Amino acid sequence: MEKKTFITLVMSVIGGMFFALGMCMCLLPEWNMFNEGVVLGVIGAVELLITWLVHRKMSGKQPLKVNAKVVGKVLYGIVAAIVFGVGMAMVMAFDMMIQGIIVGVVGIVLLLFLIPMCVGLKDSSK
Numbered sequence: 474m475e476k477k478t479f480i481t482l483v484m485s486v487i488g489g490m491f492f493a494l495g496m497c498m499c500l501l502p503e504w505n506m507f508n509e510g511v512v513l514g515v516i517g518a519v520e521l522l523i524t525w526l527v528h529r530k531m532s533g534k535q536p537l538k539v540n541a542k543v544v545g546k547v548l549y550g551i552v553a554a555i556v557f558g559v560g561m562a563m564v565m566a567f568d569m570m571i572q573g574i575i576v577g578v579v580g581i582v583l584l585l586f587l588i589p590m591c592v593g594l595k596d597s598s599k
Contacts, residue, residue, distance in 0.1 A: 557580025
């Protein structure tokens with residue numbers, strides 16, 4: 474295993490655990506730790522962003538140039554993730570099973586559209 478892959482793995486696990494624990498704290502009313510969950514979730518999200526930047530730097534890739542296209546993709550990804558999260562919250566916290574599943578599936582489809590948006594589609598018939 475390459476050094477950059479191992480470092481990315483460890484940092485991703487740490488960030489993912491903080492983020493997941495924060496979301497559990499927010500969505501489980503029995504825990505009564507909503508504010509603390511928001512803090513842990515934000516810490517996890519920032520850690521995952523740092524992980525992405527560290528991996529990019531260790532891979533020797535150029536820094537991203539911020540332009541309208543990049544900002545649009547990021548905003549689209551944020552909206553898609555929020556739609557997915559709203560579906561999860563509807564199912565878990567608000568007892569709206571069918572509506573939550575529908576909203577969650579819409580969020581998943583929106584997130585799937587990020588792949589061709591960011592990577593592009595290539596014609597394999599050549």
